[in-house]
Amino acid sequence: MQTSSIHGMWSSRLAFILAATGSAVGLGNIWRFPYITSENGGGAFVLIYLLCILAVGLPIMFSEIVIGRRGRMSPINSIRELSDDAKATRAWMGLGFLGVIAGFIILSFYSVVAGWTLHYGFAYLKELVGMGAPITDPGETFENLLASAGELTFWHGLFMLMTVGVVAFGVEKGLERAVTILMPLLFVLLLILLGYGMNTGSFQEAVGFLFRPDWSQVSGPMIVTAMGQAFFTLSLGMCAIMTYGAYLPSDVNIPKVGTTVAISDTVVALIAGLAIFPIVISFGIDPGSGGAGLIFTSLPLAFSEMPFGIAYGMAFFLLLSVAAWTSAISLMEPATAYLVEATDLSRKAAALCVAAFAWMLGLATVFSFNIWSEVSIGGKSIMDALDYVAADVMLPIGGLLTALFAGWVLSKKITREELDEKMPDWAFNAWLWLTRIVTPALILVVLASLLGIL
Ligand code: PHE
Numbered sequence: 001m002q003t004s005s006i007h008g009m010w011s012s013r014l015a016f017i018l019a020a021t022g023s024a025v026g027l028g029n030i031w032r033f034p035y036i037t038s039e040n041g042g043g044a045f046v047l048i049y050l051l052c053i054l055a056v057g058l059p060i061m062f063s064e065i066v067i068g069r070r071g072r073m074s075p076i077n078s079i080r081e082l083s084d085d086a087k088a089t090r091a092w093m094g095l096g097f098l099g100v101i102a103g104f105i106i107l108s109f110y111s112v113v114a115g116w117t118l119h120y121g122f123a124y125l126k127e128l129v130g131m132g133a134p135i136t137d138p139g140e141t142f143e144n145l146l147a148s149a150g151e152l153t154f155w156h157g158l159f160m161l162m163t164v165g166v167v168a169f170g171v172e173k174g175l176e177r178a179v180t181i182l183m184p185l186l187f188v189l190l191l192i193l194l195g196y197g198m199n200t201g202s203f204q205e206a207v208g209f210l211f212r213p214d215w216s217q218v219s220g221p222m223i224v225t226a227m228g229q230a231f232f233t234l235s236l237g238m239c240a241i242m243t244y245g246a247y248l249p250s251d252v253n254i255p256k257v258g259t260t261v262a263i264s265d266t267v268v269a270l271i272a273g274l275a276i277f278p279i280v281i282s283f284g285i286d287p288g289s290g291g292a293g294l295i296f297t298s299l300p301l302a303f304s305e306m307p308f309g310i311a312y313g314m315a316f317f318l319l320l321s322v323a324a325w326t327s328a329i330s331l332m333e334p335a336t337a338y339l340v341e342a343t344d345l346s347r348k349a350a351a352l353c354v355a356a357f358a359w360m361l362g363l364a365t366v367f368s369f370n371i372w373s374e375v376s377i378g379g380k381s382i383m384d385a386l387d388y389v390a391a392d393v394m395l396p397i398g399g400l401l402t403a404l405f406a407g408w409v410l411s412k413k414i415t416r417e418e419l420d421e422k423m424p425d426w427a428f429n430a431w432l433w434l435t436r437i438v439t440p441a442l443i444l445v446v447l448a449s450l451l452g453i454l
Contacts, residue, residue: 026327068245099239115155228392237395
């Protein structure tokens with residue numbers, strides 16, 4: 001059994017928790033969760049999403065960390081080693097490749113949206129120092145940003161450079177230092193926003209929208225979206241958490257850290273929802289009006305009214321950029337680690353290749369808002385189509401394969417050793433049968449509805 005990885009190691013249990021939480025908490029919680037909740041009618045969607053976190057997300061979270069830590073390499077090579085050891089087919093490596101491809105696609109549009117948040121953060125900063133005009137009509141400001149391919153490309157590029165800057169320096173020096181400082185800061189700023197949301201007078205209504213289920217809203221596509229969101233927000237199904245697991249010291253208890261990460265991520269999403277929807281409602285916006293611009297068009301309304309709103313707006317959008325940054329790092333890491341193992345490239349060169357490729361792919365998303373805005377793929381814009389294929393289709397398939405691999409290919413001896421040798425039998429068996437049968441079956445049922453079979 002390997003006790004360390006050639007790519008480096010997290011220095012402690014806490015470092016892993018911070019890094020994995022940094023990966024999980026990002027635009028998925030603060031941008032994607034509110035807007036797709038809005039589009040899917042609120043309460044019922046939120047409850048199904050929470051159910052997916054519990055029944056699908058948690059067992060797969062454990063599985064990914066187990067596979068990563070046992071293999072100690074990039075996902076593709078960890079899976080190859082473990083398949084060889086178990087005398088299983090190397091076709092399982094396909095899971096690693098699927099993860100790397102999903103990672104590229106997600107990183108490509110993720111970086112564009114993170115670019116929007118950077119743009120807003122700096123726009124408020126400029127206003128604060130008296131060099132920029134105030135945002136008077138947030139809807140128009142957002143439209144103007146999307147219409148400018150040049151602006152979008154610039155911010156997308158800047159964000160990609162920030163990300164590659166961290167990944168290039170490797171685990172301890174880059175990733176860990178960045179997350180230990182930035183994560184706690186993020187949480188404090190979110191709590192302040194929640195405090196504001198509670199004082200808007202629309203808090204009750206927002207709570208009702210988020211948690212009172214209207215079961216008539218439930219449909220096949222809605223469940224697919226809820227499960228996709230569970231995967232996306234926990235960074236599961238594309239081997240990102242598996243990659244981070246490879247750098248986890250052997251003595252750390254996987255069920256404990258895995259549960260901590262999942263709970264933190266869910267709490268952040270719910271706090272974000274509770275902070276944002278009161279603002280949306282109190283400004284007379286229909287909470288069901290949706291759209292990827294939701295937070296960009298609603299929150300500036302609040303910032304323009306609240307005391308110190310400009311400073312607050314700046315802090316909020318820069319905070320969101322930071323959250324996105326720590327997630328993007330984990331989107332870039334699996335492909336980078338694989339390139340380091342499979343080629344002669346140094347870590348820096350490998351990271352640069354990954355970033356350059358993802359940046360170019362991101363241009364398709366940039367253009368989907370302006371010069372290619374007419375292009376529609378199955379009724380979706382290019383960005384929506386990329387998001388849908390990666391998050392709602394590829395991540396669940398990756399998760400399905402991850403669960404089957406951990407449950408059936410790895411021996412019970414190995415999984416037990418990795419999870420926690422002192423774990424009571426019932427707890428181990430609960431994980432084992434969830435992972436072997438229940439979780440894969442749930443994913444299959446949801447994916448089948450996608451194909452229109454059910
Ligand atoms: N979990 C991240 C977020 O919610 C996005 C992400 C998805 C990161 C998949 C890594 C892997 O913003």
